[in-house]
Amino acid sequence: MSLLAPWFLLGGLAVGLPLWLHLLERENPTRLPFSSLMFFERRRQSSLNEKRFRYRVLMALRIAFFLLLALLFAKPVWELAAGAGVGDAPGLHILVLDTSLSMNYGDRWDRAVAEAEDVIDALEPADRAQILAVGPGVRVITQPVGSREELRVALGTLEPTASRNSYGDLAEAVRTLAPDADVPVTVHVFSDFQQSAMPGRFSDVALPTMAMLEVHDMAEPESPNWTVESVRGTTRVFGGRETHLEAIVAGFGTPKTRKTVTLMLNGKQVARQSVDVPAIGRASVVFEGFDAPIGNNKAEVVIEPADDLPLDDRRLVAVSNAEPSTILFVHSDPRRRDLTFFSAALDASSQAMFRVEGATVTQAEQSRLDQHALVILSDVPRLSQAAADRFESYMREGGAVLVVVGSRATLAARSTLLEDGIEESSYTGREQQRFQFAGPMDESHPVLNQVKSFQGVKFYRYAKLPVGEYDDVLARLSDGSPLLVERRVGDGRMLILASSLGNIWNDLPVNPVFVPFVLETARYLSGLDRGMQQKSIDSILELGGRGGSGVQVFGPSGERALSLADSVAGEDLRLTESGFYELRRAGATELVAVNPDPRESNLRPMEADMVSMWEATGRNQDTTPTEGEESLIAPPPLKLWKLLLLLLVLIALVESVFGNYHLKVQREA
Amino acid sequence: MAVQTLLDPKILARLSNIELVARTVVDGFLTGLHRSPVFGFSLEFAEYRPYTPGDDPRFIDWNVFSRTDRTYLKRYLGETNTHLMMLLDASASMGFASNSVTKMQYARFLAASLSYLSIRQHDAAGLIVFDEKVRDYRPPSTRSGNLLSLLHMIQRAEPATGTNLDLPFDHFRQYTTMRSLVAVISDFYMDPAAVVKAVRPLAYQGQNIVFFHVLDPVELKPDFDRSILLEDMETGDQMEVSPDFARREYRRRMDSHIEQLRNETQGIGADYVLLDTSKPLDLSLREYLLFRQRRR
Numbered sequence: 004m005s006l007l008a009p010w011f012l013l014g015g016l017a018v019g020l021p022l023w024l025h026l027l028e029r030e031n032p033t034r035l036p037f038s039s040l041m042f043f044e045r046r047r048q049s050s051l052n053e054k055r056f057r058y059r060v061l062m063a064l065r066i067a068f069f070l071l072l073a074l075l076f077a078k079p080v081w082e083l084a085a086g087a088g089v090g091d092a093p094g095l096h097i098l099v100l101d102t103s104l105s106m107n108y109g110d111r112w113d114r115a116v117a118e119a120e121d122v123i124d125a126l127e128p129a130d131r132a133q134i135l136a137v138g139p140g141v142r143v144i145t146q147p148v149g150s151r152e153e154l155r156v157a158l159g160t161l162e163p164t165a166s167r168n169s170y171g172d173l174a175e176a177v178r179t180l181a182p183d184a185d186v187p188v189t190v191h192v193f194s195d196f197q198q199s200a201m202p203g204r205f206s207d208v209a210l211p212t213m214a215m216l217e218v219h220d221m222a223e224p225e226s227p228n229w230t231v232e233s234v235r236g237t238t239r240v241f242g243g244r245e246t247h248l249e250a251i252v253a254g255f256g257t258p259k260t261r262k263t264v265t266l267m268l269n270g271k272q273v274a275r276q277s278v279d280v281p282a283i284g285r286a287s288v289v290f291e292g293f294d295a296p297i298g299n300n301k302a303e304v305v306i307e308p309a310d311d312l313p314l315d316d317r318r319l320v321a322v323s324n325a326e327p328s329t330i331l332f333v334h335s336d337p338r339r340r341d342l343t344f345f346s347a348a349l350d351a352s353s354q355a356m357f358r359v360e361g362a363t364v365t366q367a368e369q370s371r372l373d374q375h376a377l378v379i380l381s382d383v384p385r386l387s388q389a390a391a392d393r394f395e396s397y398m399r400e401g402g403a404v405l406v407v408v409g410s411r412a413t414l415a416a417r418s419t420l421l422e423d424g425i426e427e428s429s430y431t432g433r434e435q436q437r438f439q440f441a442g443p444m445d446e447s448h449p450v451l452n453q454v455k456s457f458q459g460v461k462f463y464r465y466a467k468l469p470v471g472e473y474d475d476v477l478a479r480l481s482d483g484s485p486l487l488v489e490r491r492v493g494d495g496r497m498l499i500l501a502s503s504l505g506n507i508w509n510d511l512p513v514n515p516v517f518v519p520f521v522l523e524t525a526r527y528l529s530g531l532d533r534g535m536q537q538k539s540i541d542s543i544l545e546l547g548g549r550g551g552s553g554v555q556v557f558g559p560s561g562e563r564a565l566s567l568a569d570s571v572a573g574e575d576l577r578l579t580e581s582g583f584y585e586l587r588r589a590g591a592t593e594l595v596a597v598n599p600d601p602r603e604s605n606l607r608p609m610e611a612d613m614v615s616m617w618e619a620t621g622r623n624q625d626t627t628p629t630e631g632e633e634s635l636i637a638p639p640p641l642k643l644w645k646l647l648l649l650l651l652v653l654i655a656l657v658e659s660v661f662g663n664y665h666l667k668v669q670r671e672a
Numbered sequence: 673m674a675v676q677t678l679l680d681p682k683i684l685a686r687l688s689n690i691e692l693v694a695r696t697v698v699d700g701f702l703t704g705l706h707r708s709p710v711f712g713f714s715l716e717f718a719e720y721r722p723y724t725p726g727d728d729p730r731f732i733d734w735n736v737f738s739r740t741d742r743t744y745l746k747r748y749l750g751e752t753n754t755h756l757m758m759l760l761d762a763s764a765s766m767g768f769a770s771n772s773v774t775k776m777q778y779a780r781f782l783a784a785s786l787s788y789l790s791i792r793q794h795d796a797a798g799l800i801v802f803d804e805k806v807r808d809y810r811p812p813s814t815r816s817g818n819l820l821s822l823l824h825m826i827q828r829a830e831p832a833t834g835t836n837l838d839l840p841f842d843h844f845r846q847y848t849t850m851r852s853l854v855a856v857i858s859d860f861y862m863d864p865a866a867v868v869k870a871v872r873p874l875a876y877q878g879q880n881i882v883f884f885h886v887l888d889p890v891e892l893k894p895d896f897d898r899s900i901l902l903e904d905m906e907t908g909d910q911m912e913v914s915p916d917f918a919r920r921e922y923r924r925r926m927d928s929h930i931e932q933l934r935n936e937t938q939g940i941g942a943d944y945v946l947l948d949t950s951k952p953l954d955l956s957l958r959e960y961l962l963f964r965q966r967r968r
Contacts, residue, residue, distance in 0.1 A: 034910075037902040038768035038775070038891055039861040042925040043913050 004081050004643070011076035014069070021065035025058060064658040071654065075647045093129035094187045095147055097177060097214075098122060098154075100161055101194030101221075103138030103168035104603035108195070108228065108312040111221040112163045115193040118219050122191050123154045133180070136161055137194075138168030139541045139579070141176040165314055165581050166541050167600040168194075170617075171202030174210055181211045187622070188214040195222040196609045199602040205613075210621030218618065222608045227257040228311070229280065230604035231264075231304050231318035238320060238535035240295060241327045241356050247291040248320065250304040254280050255605045264288040267303040268295065268322070295324040299535075299594045301583050315604040319583060321535035321594035327358045328376035328529055333367040333383055335411050341381045341504040344512035348521035357525050364390070372397040376529035382409025382503050399493025403528035408466040409503035438463045438509075441486060444478035449527045450487075450498070451477060453519045460516065462486070464508040465501040498528060536595040544576045544584065544595060555587040559597070681773040681781065681949060720744040728814045755812040755851070756790040756797040758783050759840045760829055761858030763803040764906040767831030768859075770890035771950060776831050778949040779857045779886050783826045785953060786855060791819040795853075798822075801829045802840035809843060812852065834906045835862060837870045845873060857884045859891075861906075864933040872940055881942035885933065889950045892926060894918040 006012070037043075098119050106112045119134075126132055134144040134157050145157045173192070181188045190210065194200075196218070202208065210216055229252060236248035252262055259282045266274040273293045280286040288304075305317040330349075332342050346359040357377075362370060364383055368390040372378060378394065383406075386394070398404055441457030457478065468485045470476060478487040480501075488499040502508045511517050538544060546554050546565075558564040559582025578584065584595040609617075723732055723743035731745045760783050766776040783799065790797040791814070798812035799822050808825050810818075835858070844854065854874060860867060860883070871881055896915040903910050913922075934944040 033898065034901045034903060036768070036905050038765035038859060038888070038905055040902055040904045040907075040909055040911050041861050042922050042929065043902060043911055044917065044921070045911055045913070 004079050007078035007080060009077055011078075012073050014073035014076060017069040017073070018066045021062050021069070025062040061658065061661045064654055064661060068651065068654045068658060071647055071651045075644060075651060079643045079647070081643055093127065093131070094189060095181075096122065096126060096130060096132040097135060097180065097188060097190045098132060098158075099135045099137055099173060099177075099190060099192045099194070100158070101138055101168055101192070102136045102161060102163050102166070103197075103200070104163070104165050104314055104599050105195050105197055105312070105606055106138075106163040106221070107165075107314055108226060108606060109223065111195055111223075115219065115221050116158060116161075118221075119158055119191070119193050120155060122217075122219075123151050123158070126151065134158060134161075135173075135176060137170075137173045137176075138164060139166035141172050143176075165599045166579075167539075167603050168197075168200050169202060170200050171204075171207035174208040177214055178209075178211050181214045189217055190214050190621070191217040191219060193219040193221060195226075195606065196220055196614060197222075197603070197605070198607045198609050198613075199605050201609060201613070205616070208617055208620070210617075213622060215622040216618045216620075218614055220608070220614075222606070225256065226311070226606040227254070228315070228604055228606050229254045229257055229260070229262060229306060230312075230315040230601065231306055232285065232601050232604070234302075234304050234318050234320040234537075236290075236320075237322075239323045239325070239356075239531065241325055245291060246293050246295050246322065246324075248289070248302065248304070248322070250288045250290070250318065251285055252278060252280050252288060252306055253285045253601075253604070254283055255607060256283060258282050259284075262286075263307045265305045265307065266290045266293065267305060268293065269301050295322050297324050297326070299323050299585075299592060301594065301596075312604070312606070314581075315599055315601070318598050319581070319596040320537060321583060321596045323535055323594070327356055328531065329374065330357050330359045330525060330529075331367060331370060331372070331375040331378045332359050332361045332381060333364060333379060334361065334381045335364060335383050337361070337363070339382070339505045340512075341407070341409075344504055344506065344517070345379070345381075345521055348512075348518045349525060351518045352522045356531055357529070368393070372402060373400070375402075376531065377403050377405065377525055379405045379407065381407040382411050382505070384411040395492065398495035398497060401494040403495050403530075404492075404497045405524060405528060406497060406499045407504050408468070408499065408501055409505065409508065439465065439480040439482055439484075442479040442481045442483065444487075445475070448477050448489075450520070450523045453523050454516055457486075457511075457514075457516055460509060460511050460514045462502050462509045462511075468499055468501045496528065498524065535593070538578050538595055538597045539600040540578060540581055540597055541600070542578055542597075544578055546575055546586070557585040557587070559583055681778055681951075681953065682771070720746060726811070726813060755853065756786060756795050757812055757844060757852045757854045758786060758797065758799045759844065759854065759856045759858070760799060760801045760826065761803070761835060761856075762801050762807060762829040762831055763835040763859075764831045764833055765835065765859055765861055766886070767905060768888055768891065769949070770888050773949050774831075775859055775886045775888055775949055776829070778947070778953075779884075780826050780829060781953055782857055782884060782886070782947070783855075784823055785957060787819060787822045787826070789957070791822075798852075799825050800840045800843060801825060802836070802843075803832045804834045804836045804839075806840050806843045807832070831905075837862060837867060841870045841874060845877070851878050852880070854879050854881045855884060856881065857886060859887060860885050860933055864929065864936040867933065868936040868940055871937070871942065875940040875942065881937070881940075883933070883937050883942055883944045885930065885944065885946045886949060887946070889948055892948065893923060 100115060100119060106115065123132060129149075131147040131149050132145075132154055133147040134154060136142045136144055144161065145154065148154065177188075177190050181190075188211075232251045232253040234248055234250045237246060238248075240246055248266065250264060250266075252264060254260070257280070259279065261277060261279050263275065263277050265272055274290045276288050276290075278286045278288050290304075300322040302320045302322045303317055304320070307316075309316050332345060334342055342359070342361045349357050349359060360375070364386065367378070368387070372393065378397065380394075394404060438461040440462070441460055444451050444454075444457065446452060446455060462480055465480060465484060465486065468488055470485055470488060471490065473491065475489045476485045476487070477489055477498075478485075480486050484501065486501050488501075490497045490499065502511070504512060506512045511520075536544075544556075546556070554565075555570050556564040556576055559580050564576060564584065576584075578595075578597045581597055581599055584597060586593040586595060720733065720736065721744065723729075723745050727745055733744050733746045736742070736744045760779060762776065766779060767774055769775065769777075787797045787799070794814060796812035796814045797818065799808070799810045800806055801808035808828070810821060810825055837856075837858070856871070867883075874881060896913070896918050899912055899914050900918075901910055901912050930946060934946075937944045
């Protein structure tokens with residue numbers, strides 16, 4: 004027997020109380036002068052012993068009470084001998100069915116179900132079993148039950164999916180379920196034991212010590228599989244520019260073979276090629292120049308002939324063909340060259356995503372801002388309050404503005420859209436070759452990611468930008484002054500450049516970095532900085548950010564994937580099906596292609612050593628008691644607190660009866 | 673104030689003057705009676721007897737003296753037994769009390785009351801205070817100052833040492849030849865046979881003896897809730913006794929002792945009165961009066 008909280012035994016010192024009371028009681032009788040002892044006798048031994056015996060019994064009961072109470076708090080447990088009560092004890096069997104994509108290979112799933120049924124039939128009458136499914140996540144199909152029929156029915160409801168599984172999730176589920184069981188637990192895993200399903204840390208698959216792993220391997224000795232591993236390319240085209248898609252065909256455990264790769268667009272074949280895929284290798288197929296209708300297009304790359312796992316023989320990708328987006332370039336002086344430089348930089352991009360539309364302040368105030376992907380205010384002096392409100396409203400509803408500060412902007416007491424105003428501009432002077440360079444910058448930002456550095460750009464003059472509490476300073480000058488600041492305004496955003504674009508305050512427009520800077524700024528602010536989204540099954544689609552409010556999501560089957568309330572709230576969505584999800588926002592519709600996780604296509608199984616190591620984390624299979632052998636399995640320790648509590652109650656009752664008897668005798672006298 | 677209340681020993685104990693106690697008890701007791709008993713002198717002539725020193729000279733028949741030159745007292749009916757002799761036990765055990773009244777106090781009240789009643793009815797009253805020896809003695813007398821002297825003697829009696837009943841009885845026999853009413857007031861912690869043996873000569877003399885057995889209620893029925901160490905007030909011996917014994921065996925023995933004492937004393941023609949110090953004194957007085965009536 005061992006004690007979980009041995010320090011509580013110190014409470015046993017409380018037995019001193021009954022000892023003290025009883026001893027004091029016995030040794031110090033009351034003295035009383037009496038007229039005569041003529042009719043008295045000294046206490047006889049027999050009556051004394053009788054009374055002492057009765058008091059001793061009472062004292063013993065009280066001592067026993069305190070000792071048991073201390074022992075109860077010390078939490079004693081009885082360590083059962085290895086093998087004690089295991090052989091014949093009812094067990095709990097957890098049947099885990101792998102429902103990931105790889106289980107669709109050949110007849111793996113049918114064999115898994117058949118073996119699971121065999122296990123159910125082999126259960127002892129007192130055994131209970133529970134069914135779990137892993138992939139996606141871990142799903143509890145049944146609670147521990149003893150009914151075989153119930154288990155078979157539950158088993159019949161399962162089907163393999165296109166999801167990925169993780170043995171780390173499985174082990175965590177077993178660790179959660181098994182500690183509640185006070186009987187031996189056997190975990191039957193019916194899976195192909197893919198290497199790709201193992202987590203990064205081996206300790207994540209450790210099983211609890213009372214659980215034993217039973218491996219039911221459904222993998223074949225040879226399981227060659229080809230898949231369209233990825234499709235990359237230009238998924239956004241503008242104005243009919245050339246399309247370009249590159250598909251990678253991979254083979255896992257495969258011999259060299261020839262595959263036919265077909266490009267389908269909106270359900271129609273648009274291109275077809277043959278490619279030699281090396282043994283256990285990859286091959287690339289390029290599709291370009293195909294016509295993509297204006298709008299969102301559903302493209303699909305399919306390899307043929309199909310193999311034993313057809314679900315990964317195709318890959319979906321969305322291709323968008325749209326007219327170039329317009330940028331409203333608002334400037335104060337048409338003679339200035341800022342518009343020229345900006346337009347030239349955009350034209351230098353091969354993508355032709357944008358079309359720049361110049362406008363004066365007056366024209367901009369009358370223009371419909373929501374028709375533009377981006378508004379640039381280049382050195383614009385003070386706007387009217389109405390115009391400022393329009394621009395601010397445009398931003399709050401998801402619009403984007405680039406504010407470039409120049410001489411006119413700094414002259415105004417209150418600059419355009421900058422409530423705090425421009426304090427002053429700093430003039431370093433070019434005559435004496437005095438200028439600022441760009442200092443630290445946030446290269447992780449999408450705008451600066453391609454720019455890398457403003458090295459070589461000279462800044463002769465710049466404005467002292469007001470930086471709010473929630474503003475992000477993306478770049479600084481060498482003296483620490485902010486050069487580029489980003490500010491969130493409602494659902495939209497604003498970038499503020501502290502130096503003009505007219506090659507007067509600086510020589511940025513004539514620097515090679517100007518083109519990528521302008522292009523990335525335009526792409527970032529317009530939201531066109533990324534291609535059409537491609538996601539894997541069970542991944543999360545983030546719906547917040549620019550235009551996140553009011554987005555409606557429709558699944559591959561055309562049904563609404565988000566409730567109206569969630570649509571308004573812009574809640575993120577877990578993608579559970581393979582196919583195209585349609586996102587409808589105000590003024591724009593976007594397609595998201597969802598494909599199975601490519602890791603599921605690699606059917607390479609775990610090494611045998613790794614499986615053995617996994618088994619060893621739980622109750623060792625080799626120590627299962629066999630006939631005639633001494634078992635080494637240690638069952639869970641037996642908790643004694645219930646028995647002790649019962650004894651304690653019994654002693655308290657007996658002590659009460661004894662004590663009341665003594666008191667009653669005294670009252671009657 | 674009710675008679676019973678007056679005779680409550682606890683109330684009497686608050687009275688500092690024993691004469692007052694005696695008057696309170698006797699007058700209160702007599703007031704409660706429907707008729708006043710007549711004791712002592714009656715008007716019916718019985719006989720002449722020679723005058724002896726100490727007799728009340730008021731009763732000398734002067735006619736007889738003038739004719740015979742001898743002094744004779746006229747004796748009337750009811751005058752035959754006019755001497756009351758009280759033997760008051762003042763041993764240490766008489767000092768026991770479980771409430772506010774000790775046995776000694778109770779005995780004093782009784783002796784004082786008997787003295788007052790006797791003198792009031794023209795009986796001569798005397799007193800012997802004893803413990804291991806005779807501590808004080810006053811022969812019976814009807815003189816006017818006798819009552820006060822008796823009361824003072826009674827007041828002075830304090831519990832002292834052990835008990836020896838032989839000595840006072842010897843003393844009484846030695847100094848008294850007349851037939852008397854002998855009231856023995858004690859707790860009688862002695863062998864009843866020894867008591868009777870000491871008293872028997874007096875009984876043979878024709879003395880009328882009444883035993884007033886004074887006991888505390890705890891002595892009659894001790895009730896201890898735990899083992900207790902008792903200390904003998906006369907010998908100093910100590911003994912640990914169990915409450916169980918006190919409740920059962922002791923009571924049986926005490927009852928047996930009382931019964932034996934009653935039987936033994938009544939066997940020699942004496943009277944026995946058991947007095948509980950928690951009870952009012954009228955009981956003892958009533959017994960005395962009944963005894964007097966029977967004797968007539």
